[in-house]
Amino acid sequence: MARHPVHFEREIEKLKRMILSLGEDVEACVKRAVRALVRRDTTLAMKVIDSDFEIDQKEVDVEEECLKILALHQPVANDLRLVIAILKINNDLERIGDLGVNIAERAVYLSTHEKLDMPFDLQDMAEKAQAMLKGSLDALINLDTQLARNVCKADDEVDAMNREVYALVEERILSNPKHINSLIQLLSASRYLERMADHATNIAEDVIYLVEGEIIRHTNQQSEKS
């Protein structure tokens, strides 16, 4: 064999621990960002913004570890799919972290301006997006393709919510133009949650690739076209 399996296993275990640690940080970041927005908590929002560099650093570490494994061990089959899936999931997690920061920035703005009567249930939408993120990471841990598929399906709900939010905010701006800036901040937050759900879907799709070896991305669009 070209490589020593025990040594390789050790490297893979380390990589798994690293991606799960990043996942935990990102989940916590999103949770705190949403809480800061809902509770108008500037201090908490600033903490989220300030701790983003830790997520960024972990993302770089995971990528370097993946590159090292690819270069030194040339994994194939299941091992190759694992490293590639982690490389992609890593990217999605970092982007979700950035979106958490974006939400925290909106929280800072909103908490320093006149309190609005929320035109929509942001908490509900945030819970759905967070549940998708948690589901995608649980699917990764347990290699649960059914759970991963459920996450993919849930994305449609969040997309629909985002569209509703757009209509509600538009209506509120027309009826009460003086709150336009704050309403746009809220609309952005909704958009960030929708993007988070998209990234969680990407993670779920990568889990399906990891387990089944099939790339399911875009398959819905293709079947719709044909």
Added chain:
Amino acid sequence: MAKIKVKAPSQSLNAFSTSSETGKTLPPKKKNHLTLPGLENPMVEIENLDFYYGEKQALNDISMIIPKNKVTAFIGPSGCGKSTLLRCLNRMNDLVESARMQGTIKIGGVNMHNSPEDVSVLRKRVGMVFQKFNPFPKTIYENVAYGPRIHGLKNKAKLDEIVENSLKSVALWDEVKDRLNDSGLGLSGGQQQRLCIARAIAVEPEVLLMDEPCSALDPLSTGKIEELAVGLKEKYTIVIVTHNMQQAARIADFTGFMLLGDLVEFGFTDRMFTKPEKKATEDYITGRFG
């Protein structure tokens, strides 16, 4: 978030799981190798091949198609039968006492073991290159001209042309054109192996068998032989046995995994190295075998 459980090495293939249930995620075998696209144009057809060394069965009921103008690689642990299978293709096992074979092997539609033609004529259709480069103790020119000569070609101009073309085909011409009358044994290892390939293709075989052709070569020479194999498939059907799985992954269009005399899995190389169908294949190529 749930904490990961760290699994013991070599127990489970799947990524984050610790249990034996991981095996269930592998989908059932979807394709029969005989129906794979790309195999419509067979060069070698093997049916129900059994092979014995005395009482010991070395190959068990092998049936497969090796497609024309492709590189097909056989991988597997030592003693799995891949070299035996290769040697069946040009009847080299005829030379082994106590060896016997059942089943049929057709090359270009001709049954290699049941043909009225002389075995040397049959072998002309199947060239072979070995692990240890073995040029004749003759000049570079004579090494390449030897095959056409023993098959009756005497025309000097024609022989010159064959020698030049064969050496060009293996990218050796520029390196040796000024010393064709030097001994072939004076060349470097990589050059000697390319000379052996030139010697094999000088008689224009249909199939070129390569038994571990790079195992005694440095990475640079290995790269040249690999490049050659990929280039030569335009004219020949290449069958290669290799212990170097990355080599199979790099150059082969199709790969067969053999184990204990069985052809466990045969299919497209890219699929074999990303999502093999059989667990035994996965275990072997990921280094968890045994």
